[in-house]
Amino acid sequence: MTTDDWLTDIRDSYDTVAVDYADRMRGVLAGAPYLRAALALFAELVHAGGGGPVADVGCGPGHVTAHLHGLGLDAFGIDLSPAMIDVARRDRPDLRFEVGSMTDLDLADESVAGLLAFWSLIHLPDDAVPAVFDRFRRVLRPGGPLLVGFHVGTGSRLKTQGYGGHPMKVHVHRRRPDRVAAWLRDAGFTVEAHLMTDPDADVPGALLFARRP
Structure with missing residues (x-):
């Protein structure tokens, strides 16, 4: 499968489920104290570096x-x-949102003070992740923090039905933290x-804090 193929599948799938996905995510952080704590730490690191676009x-x-x-x-x-x-622009018209690809x-270059990829790498195949991390490093200012969240485990599965029962066609990849850290x-x-969050769950989560030197 070419890059264009899986990117098209991701885009089309999330276009299909966007409204239902947004409804499901609304308020989800209220019940996730450890994720909120990680985001607060990320914000503290950005502020400590002098602030700027994130x-x-x-x-x-x-x-x-x-x-x-x-x-x-x-x-x-x-x-x-x-x-x-x-949907993002509808719900938060005061904020800036753009269509674009991490690939x-x-x-x-060096235009952002911090960068977050919160469970947004899970549909990328392994061979695409290193180049994405190279791009993250390019756009981050020296000293800027990066926070990456992802599913922990090994292997992948094809997701064919998603939020609201709509059809999807995306591969969901689980990865070991040491592998992501190596990349x-x-x-x-x-x-x-x-x-690591929910370590005893069927699919734990992991958050890695990194920094561009």
């Missing part, structure tokens, strides 16, 4: 972007799905911290 890459309907804004960050969202961006990140180091990041 990119939420793969922002979906913008719920995390809005939360970061509430923490005092100049956050904006980027997502592959035009329908997701439409071809349309941001200037980050290869891209030139310093990995600073690792948090």
